[in-house]
Amino acid sequence: MSHQILIVEDDxxxxxxxxxxxxxxxxxxxxxxxxxQALATLTEADFDAVVTDxxxxxxxGLELCERVVEAHPGVPVLVITAFGNMDxxxxxxxxxxxxxxxxxxxxxxxxxxxxxxVAHRELREEVRRLRDEVVNRKSTSxxxxxxxxMRELIALVNRVAVTESPVLVTGERGTGRxxxxxxLHDASxxxxxxxxxxxxxxxxATVLEGELFGYAKGAVASDPRSAxxxxxxxxxxxxxxxDDIAELPVELQTRVLHALVxxxxxxxxxxxxxxxxxxxxxxxxxxxxxxxxxDRFHPELHFAINVVNVHIPPLRMRGNDVxxxxxxxxxxxxxxxDKQVTGLAESAAEKLVSYAWxxxxxxxxxxxxxxxxxxxxxxxxxxxxPEKVRQPSPSTSAADADEALLVPLxxxxxxxILRVLRAVKGHRTxxxxxxxxxRKTLYRKLESYGEAEVDATLRAP
Numbered sequence: 001m002s003h004q005i006l007i008v009e010d011d012x013x014x015x016x017x018x019x020x021x022x023x024x025x026x027x028x029x030x031x032x033x034x035x036x037q038a039l040a041t042l043t044e045a046d047f048d049a050v051v052t053d054x055x056x057x058x059x060x061g062l063e064l065c066e067r068v069v070e071a072h073p074g075v076p077v078l079v080i081t082a083f084g085n086m087d088x089x090x091x092x093x094x095x096x097x098x099x100x101x102x103x104x105x106x107x108x109x110x111x112x113x114x115x116x117x118v119a120h121r122e123l124r125e126e127v128r129r130l131r132d133e134v135v136n137r138k139s140t141s142x143x144x145x146x147x148x149x150m151r152e153l154i155a156l157v158n159r160v161a162v163t164e165s166p167v168l169v170t171g172e173r174g175t176g177r178x179x180x181x182x183x184l185h186d187a188s189x190x191x192x193x194x195x196x197x198x199x200x201x202x203x204x205a206t207v208l209e210g211e212l213f214g215y216a217k218g219a220v221a222s223d224p225r226s227a228x229x230x231x232x233x234x235x236x237x238x239x240x241x242x243d244d245i246a247e248l249p250v251e252l253q254t255r256v257l258h259a260l261v262x263x264x265x266x267x268x269x270x271x272x273x274x275x276x277x278x279x280x281x282x283x284x285x286x287x288x289x290x291x292x293x294x295d296r297f298h299p300e301l302h303f304a305i306n307v308v309n310v311h312i313p314p315l316r317m318r319g320n321d322v323x324x325x326x327x328x329x330x331x332x333x334x335x336x337x338d339k340q341v342t343g344l345a346e347s348a349a350e351k352l353v354s355y356a357w358x359x360x361x362x363x364x365x366x367x368x369x370x371x372x373x374x375x376x377x378x379x380x381x382x383x384x385x386p387e388k389v390r391q392p393s394p395s396t397s398a399a400d401a402d403e404a405l406l407v408p409l410x411x412x413x414x415x416x417i418l419r420v421l422r423a424v425k426g427h428r429t430x431x432x433x434x435x436x437x438x439r440k441t442l443y444r445k446l447e448s449y450g451e452a453e454v455d456a457t458l459r460a461p
Contacts, residue, residue: 002026002027002028003026003027003028003048003049003114003118004027004028004029004030004045004046004047004048005022005027005028005029005030005047005048005049005050005051005114006029006030006031006032006038006041006042006047006049006050006051007019007022007029007030007031007032007051007052008031008032008033008034008035008037008038008050008051008052008053008056008061008064009031009033009051009052009053009056009080010033010034010053010056010057011053012033014053015031015033016031018031018051018107018110019031021107021110021111022107022110022111022114025107025108025111027111027114030047034056034057034058034059035052035056035058035059035060035061035063035064035067036058036059038050038052038059038064038068039059039064039067039068039071042068042071042072042075047075048075048117048118048121049075049076049077049078049098049114049117049118049121050064050068050075050076050077050078051077051078051080051110051114052064052065052077052078052079052080053079053080054079054080054081054082054088054092055082061079061080061092062079062088062091062092062095064077065077065079065092065095065096065097066095066096068096069095069096074121074124074125075121076098076099076117076118076120076121077096077097077098078097078098078099078100078101078110078113078114078117079092079095079097079099079100079101080100080101080102080103080105081100081101081102081103082102082103088100089102098117098120099113099116099117101113120346123346123349123350123353124346142179142182142183142186143157143176143179143180143183144321144324144325144328145318145321145324145325146320146321146324147313147317147318147319147320147321149313149317149318150313150318150321153180153310153311153312153313156308156310157180157183157184157187157310158187160184160308160310161183161184161185161186161187161188162187162188162189163308164279165307165308166260166279166280166281166282166304166305166306166307166308167181167184167281167282167307167308167309167310168245168281168282168283168284168288168305168306168307168308168309168310169181169281169282169283169284169310169311169312170283170284170285170309170310170311170312170427170430171283171285171311171312171313171314172285172312172314172360172425173285173359173360173362174315174359174360174361174362174363175312175313175314175315175360175361175362176312176360176361176362177243177283177285177312178197178241178243178283180283180310180312181195181197181239181241181281181283182195182241184239184281184310185238185239185241185279185281188239188279190237190238190239190279192237192238193235193236193237193238193239193278194234194235194236194237194238194239195235195238195239195241196231196234196235196238196239196240196241196278197240197241197243198211198212198231198240198241198242198243199242199243199244200242200243200244200245200246200247200248201243201244201247202247205249205251205252208248208249208252209252209255209268210228210230210268211230211231212230212231212232212252212256212259212265213230213232213255213259213265213266213267213268214227214228214229214230214232214233214265214267214268215227215228215230215267215268215269215270216267216268216269216270216271217270218269227267227270228267229267230265230267232259232265232276232278233265233274233276233278235276235278235279236276236277236278237277237278238278238279239278239279239280239281240278240279240280240281241281241282241283242280242281242282242283242305243282243283244283244284244285245282245283245284245288245305246284246285246286246288246291246297248297250296250297250298253297253298253301254298254301256301257298257300257301257304259276260280260301260304260305261304263275263276263277264276280305282305282306285425286427287426287427287428287429287430288302288306288429289302289428289429289439290428290429293443311430314357314360315357315360315361315364316356316357320353322352322353322357322364323344323349323352323353325361325364325365326344326348326349326352326364326368327343327344329364329365329368329369329372330342330343330344330368330372330380333368333369333372333373334372337372337373339372339375340378341372341375341377341378341379341380342378342379343379343380344379344380345377345379345380345381345382347381347382347383348371348379348380348381348382348384348385350382351382351385351389351390352364352385352389354392355388355389355392356392367385367386367389368380370386371384371385413445414445414449416435417431417435417442417445417446418449418453418454418457420434420435421446421454421457421458422457422458425458426458428442428443428446
């Protein structure tokens, strides 16, 4: 649907010229010839922007601008002034005009200005809608998002939560793997039971063994008289979340597999196996199938934990979820700090949606917490955001289509495969899914490119 523009111009010929010129550029424009008619028209129909001359009989452009801003605050007004009359331009901005144009002007100039104004209005409405959505949200779900990838994720979580199947949660750092695991637990029949978390990263095998399986009586020198249950037993009747499962030491993988299959666990220093009843949800940022291929992860353990794979999309692929999450975090941190911060100004929203969020939701949460702590206003502005968000470094762009036409097809394919692999942070299984390739086919192609080139692609800034 084309954007609706109201032209207010007492020069009939100029008004018609504007209507026709904007129509050729995809706008649907309607002209009226005085301010009173403009105000009446705005009460009868919705418009995305108003363009008004400043010098008109009766209600002039400045007064019209003030009245439109007051009665229709979401509609941007562009004021046309005489060339060099900066005093009128300044008064127009003070009256609430979104922008001003000086005569004579090119049609392309007014078209571009309208494009910015309409985009500004749409962003403002989206911010307002998302703020209301957060305030009125009645769902108890921990997962926040309206984008297509998140709708699919939430639907999958709801379907698998009611089963007892082991789940493998995959996704980049900061995407919220534990949040998804907790959502699975909260929606399951085990919700009344404990939710126990254990990270497999950075823990020596001997320590992790005890944390997983527990200690028999007499096995702990500091407390030889009592046994200490491990995570598998502490999660009895509930859910055990094993984060960074790819870091599980090789020497423990067979024991973990046996425990998951038999539903029995032998504590360290014990002679007898003890039963346990816990659902296991695992998570990783790494490609487990690649680790299996490299003999660094037990293939049967991979099958045991990966009955259902729930992949979390990175924040850069979630569109305006950035704004919805931002509003959610604004409310959270404003409540915690007892500050009257209600949402986002357009200047902040524009910066937030333009940033690539390499740290995903965790980085966004950190940025909003900082901004709420520092802001002096009721809405976060662009100035409240850190420098890296206000002025992000340019991201690597896709190769131009024209360039692709000048190289052989196999080179274009190679460039695209490496680009996708880099976008998914080297996750080969996810890369194969996005490309529509069999995993073995992708491995074969990457092998033909050479390990050095693939590594260089992944290390590129």
